[in-house]
Amino acid sequence: MKKRLSRLYFYLVLLFLYAPILTLVVLSFNNNKSRAKWGGFSLRWYNELFHNATMMKALWITVSVALIAALISTVIGTVSAIALHKCRPRIRKALLDVTYVPMMNSDIVTGVSLMLLFAFLRIERGFLTLLLSHITFCIPYVILAILPKLYGINMSVYEAALDLGATPFKAYTRILIPEIMPGIISGFLMSITLSIDDFVISFFNTGHGVQNISILVNSSKKVGINPANYALSALMFGAVIIILLIMNFKDSKRSNVQ
Amino acid sequence: MKKKLGKFALIFPFLLWMVLLIVVPLFLIAYYAFTTSDGNVLHFTFDNFKSFIRPNFIKVLIRSLKLSLFATVICLFAGYPVALILSGNAFKKKALLLVLLLAPMWMNFILRTYAWLTILSEKGVLNSLLEAAGFNTRSFLGNEKAVVFGMVYNLLPYMILPIYTSISKIPHSLIEASYDLGSSSYGCFKRVILPLSLPGILSGITLVFVPGVTTFVISDYLGRGKVPLIGNIIEQQFSSGIEWGFGAAISIIVMFVVILCMRIINKFTDEPEVTLL
Amino acid sequence: MKKIALLLSIAMLALILPGCGSSKTKLYVYNWGEYIDESVISDFEAKYPDIKVIYETFETNEDMYTKIKPGDDCYDVLIPSDYMIGRLIDEDMLEKLNFENIPNYSYIDDKYKAWDYDPTNEYSVPYMWGVLGILYDTTKVQEDTFTWNTLFDPKYKNQVLMKDDSRDTLGIALKSLGYSMNSTDENELKEAENKLLEHKDNYFGIVGDEGMDMMVEGDAPLAVMYSGDAARCISENENLAFAIPEDGTNYFVDAMVIPKNAKHKKEAELFINFMCETDTALKNVEEINYSTPHTGAYEQLDAERRNSFQYPGEDVLKAADVYNYLGSKEKLRSEIWNDYTASIAE
Numbered sequence: 001m002k003k004r005l006s007r008l009y010f011y012l013v014l015l016f017l018y019a020p021i022l023t024l025v026v027l028s029f030n031n032n033k034s035r036a037k038w039g040g041f042s043l044r045w046y047n048e049l050f051h052n053a054t055m056m057k058a059l060w061i062t063v064s065v066a067l068i069a070a071l072i073s074t075v076i077g078t079v080s081a082i083a084l085h086k087c088r089p090r091i092r093k094a095l096l097d098v099t100y101v102p103m104m105n106s107d108i109v110t111g112v113s114l115m116l117l118f119a120f121l122r123i124e125r126g127f128l129t130l131l132l133s134h135i136t137f138c139i140p141y142v143i144l145a146i147l148p149k150l151y152g153i154n155m156s157v158y159e160a161a162l163d164l165g166a167t168p169f170k171a172y173t174r175i176l177i178p179e180i181m182p183g184i185i186s187g188f189l190m191s192i193t194l195s196i197d198d199f200v201i202s203f204f205n206t207g208h209g210v211q212n213i214s215i216l217v218n219s220s221k222k223v224g225i226n227p228a229n230y231a232l233s234a235l236m237f238g239a240v241i242i243i244l245l246i247m248n249f250k251d252s253k254r255s256n257v258q
Numbered sequence: 259m260k261k262k263l264g265k266f267a268l269i270f271p272f273l274l275w276m277v278l279l280i281v282v283p284l285f286l287i288a289y290y291a292f293t294t295s296d297g298n299v300l301h302f303t304f305d306n307f308k309s310f311i312r313p314n315f316i317k318v319l320i321r322s323l324k325l326s327l328f329a330t331v332i333c334l335f336a337g338y339p340v341a342l343i344l345s346g347n348a349f350k351k352k353a354l355l356l357v358l359l360l361a362p363m364w365m366n367f368i369l370r371t372y373a374w375l376t377i378l379s380e381k382g383v384l385n386s387l388l389e390a391a392g393f394n395t396r397s398f399l400g401n402e403k404a405v406v407f408g409m410v411y412n413l414l415p416y417m418i419l420p421i422y423t424s425i426s427k428i429p430h431s432l433i434e435a436s437y438d439l440g441s442s443s444y445g446c447f448k449r450v451i452l453p454l455s456l457p458g459i460l461s462g463i464t465l466v467f468v469p470g471v472t473t474f475v476i477s478d479y480l481g482r483g484k485v486p487l488i489g490n491i492i493e494q495q496f497s498s499g500i501e502w503g504f505g506a507a508i509s510i511i512v513m514f515v516v517i518l519c520m521r522i523i524n525k526f527t528d529e530p531e532v533t534l535l
Numbered sequence: 536m537k538k539i540a541l542l543l544s545i546a547m548l549a550l551i552l553p554g555c556g557s558s559k560t561k562l563y564v565y566n567w568g569e570y571i572d573e574s575v576i577s578d579f580e581a582k583y584p585d586i587k588v589i590y591e592t593f594e595t596n597e598d599m600y601t602k603i604k605p606g607d608d609c610y611d612v613l614i615p616s617d618y619m620i621g622r623l624i625d626e627d628m629l630e631k632l633n634f635e636n637i638p639n640y641s642y643i644d645d646k647y648k649a650w651d652y653d654p655t656n657e658y659s660v661p662y663m664w665g666v667l668g669i670l671y672d673t674t675k676v677q678e679d680t681f682t683w684n685t686l687f688d689p690k691y692k693n694q695v696l697m698k699d700d701s702r703d704t705l706g707i708a709l710k711s712l713g714y715s716m717n718s719t720d721e722n723e724l725k726e727a728e729n730k731l732l733e734h735k736d737n738y739f740g741i742v743g744d745e746g747m748d749m750m751v752e753g754d755a756p757l758a759v760m761y762s763g764d765a766a767r768c769i770s771e772n773e774n775l776a777f778a779i780p781e782d783g784t785n786y787f788v789d790a791m792v793i794p795k796n797a798k799h800k801k802e803a804e805l806f807i808n809f810m811c812e813t814d815t816a817l818k819n820v821e822e823i824n825y826s827t828p829h830t831g832a833y834e835q836l837d838a839e840r841r842n843s844f845q846y847p848g849e850d851v852l853k854a855a856d857v858y859n860y861l862g863s864k865e866k867l868r869s870e871i872w873n874d875y876t877a878s879i880a881e
Contacts, residue, residue, distance in 0.1 A: 020373030080272035113283035119605030148457030209589035219568025482740030
């Protein structure tokens with residue numbers, strides 16, 4: 001009974017989170033451009049999506065920036081969290097306050113100040129600056145996801161490993177990292193999410209024709225959102241579901257073997 | 259000596275990143291906030307800060323803190339059970355469900371928000387349903403409730419994730435021991451799970467409250483621009499391209515207020531380590 | 536994990552490399568979002584095979600300004616609006632054009648030349664123009680004549696979509712009080728602000744481009760809107776109609792200019808000239824709903840469109856204000872606008 005109630009609640013939360021996504025999926029099949037009127041079922045927006053080179057390129061940039069930025073910021077964030085954990089509380093608090101500045105600033109402040117920095121350093125704006133700016137705002141989230149896990153770790157095991165002659169590197173990778181893995185994973189996922197979702201910081205820190213999906217969607221509000229974007233969301237959503245199903249299938253196969 | 263070097267090697271990338279991409283841009287912001295140029299001469303000034311001290315700006319700041327606090331509380335009470343359920347035995351494939359919770363946020367923000375408008379607007383899906391069921395249609399958007407709703411929707415996963423990671427780390431033996439010693443499930447929750455998940459709760463509160471205070475897109479769309487938040491005021495200064503100094507000054511004020519708020523929240527828990535066994 | 540990293544680095548190289556290899560001249564064009572018929576770009580590249588156009592878009596004049604201000608990013612052609620061009624000229628950021636390279640400039644109607652921002656026609660070539668007005672739902676709004684005060688009529692409580700743009704919003708309040716939209720008089724501006732705040736119960740929302748969507752979907756009955764945007768809304772919802780308020784309005788132009796730090800001035804002029812070819816101008820004006828200053832394209836438009844509100848009579852345009860860059864007075868207007876924004880929710 002309790003289990004059922006739990007599941008019911010969980011599904012309700014999922015419904016809340018997915019209500020707009022389902023709306024997008026429905027709209028992607030709407031022959032009409034309007035959001036309010038149903039003009040019959042059609043695949044025309046999918047057709048348009050695949051023939052729209054600008055959108056396909058923007059999709060590619062969005063995905064590659066998200067993956068690379070998430071990877072790099074997870075690595076830096078993990079190492080930083082471990083280092084911070086070892087600091088004295090007072091120093092840690094001070095460092096953490098600074099770390100959270102990108103979270104506390106409005107996106108536009110972070111975006112503009114990074115842009116000024118890149119201009120000052122004479123780094124040509126484009127893919128690299130876009131990536132760097134995304135790494136910058138992802139790192140604090142990774143640190144915040146990992147730190148609580150570190151507080152809970154019994155450091156004596158790690159120290160014992162050191163006493164028994166393990167190199168610090170080995171002690172880290174064998175003992176510490178597996179312990180904080182859930183934190184690392186959620187930091188990675190959060191980074192991907194933040195990167196895909198960002199518009200303002202991306203806008204000011206890219207150039208030379210490098211545009212991601214958010215920039216494209218934002219600048220097209222003037223003539224109304226191109227419904228091909230709905231088709232894109234529906235496809236992304238479909239891809240996520242398929243990947244989840246495959247992972248699910250593999251997992252259950254493995255547990256069957258066991 | 260070697261140990262110290264190792265420690266330094268660990269913290270080095272962090273410090274490099276922090277100085278170059280946080281501290282330097284922060285100085286740039288401070289530079290704009292504290293200077294004014296007339297003609298070609300730069301002056302040091304507090305004017306940008308002084309012009310903020312006016313009842314209507316302060317009210318906007320208080321409104322931002324208030325709405326973000328509401329959203330944080332709702333996220334905490336709605337999200338904690340989700341994290342608890344996720345770490346319990348109701349489901350098996352936990353990693354998958356975690357991804358499932360975040361995946362909606364991978365669809366573009368503007369599109370997601372437009373989808374909410376499709377559902378909630380005057381002629382939207384929800385109102386059509388209400389009408390069909392014989393109720394009066396209502397206006398859901400353009401008020402403070404709608405803004406809090408938008409914050410909850412967009413930030414809920416950031417509350418669930420850290421709480422889940424800290425609960426899932428609690429050894430089962432500990433929970434079982436608590437039952438063996440005669441605790442009810444409520445007692446076990448109160449004495450074992452809740453205190454041990456405190457660091458996660460704190461992270462969650464930070465991840466929801468801080469971005470909530472500075473958001474401006476949510477108030478633009480779901481608040482229809484009628485519920486301006488401090489983020490809107492800051493954004494306006496930078497996007498008009500005229501008053502960067504004022505925008506930078508408000509940013510710095512908000513930063514200090516947010517740090518202060520977080521310190522107060524942290525006070526309730528002392529040092530995170532203390533809450534551990 | 537390592538494999539992923541390897542794949543990603545290859546992916547990154549693949550992204551960066553094609554940019555280096557090609558020997559074509561890259562022409563950077565920065566325009567409003569969805570403000571061109573994209574086939575025009577490929578037509579241009581077909582005609583000049585040595586040039587590759589890198590096309591980027593912005594959402595507001597101010598966004599564009601912020602991005603080009605640091606001066607390290609070199610765009611070759613920009614298409615901002617009147618007052619922004621004034622600002623760019625004022626700050627010495629624009630290059631004078633060599634009209635010998637732009638023979639098609641002769642197609643631009645003299646009516647649309649010699650704007651306040653560029654009185655001697657040295658810096659800019661007009662691309663599109665329009666006027667500000669009121670878009671309304673004919674099923675809910677019946678008025679004989681429209682003035683800006685229509686928006687403030689108590690019977691339209693919670694029904695008016697205002698713009699989140701300071702020039703337009705302060706402008707219409709000023710105009711409704713009988714002042715110039717470019718006013719820099721503190722008392723006049725204060726009066727305008729108070730008028731806007733006094734009638735805030737009328738506002739359904741204070742929005743940007745998303746307002747068009749709300750009108751098309753029928754959420755709100757009245758909105759302040761540009762003529763081109765209004766034409767698009769009407770094409771998607773036939774219940775809508777557009778009125779130009781009788782107390783005078785704003786008349787604007789977006790024009791092509793070349794920034795000082797452009798690396799390919801000659802190619803940029805080729806591009807501007809190409810945009811002024813009759814076929815190109817016609818394609819563009821048929822794709823986007825604004826009004827063209829190009830005589831050749833105008834003549835080929837169908838009569839219905841030529842007679843619509845998109846080409847109002849001389850008298851309307853004469854009575855309309857063109858936004859100017861107000862120099863040091865911009866700060867005062869910005870302070871008033873901040874005060875208005877912060878007070879709107881109380």
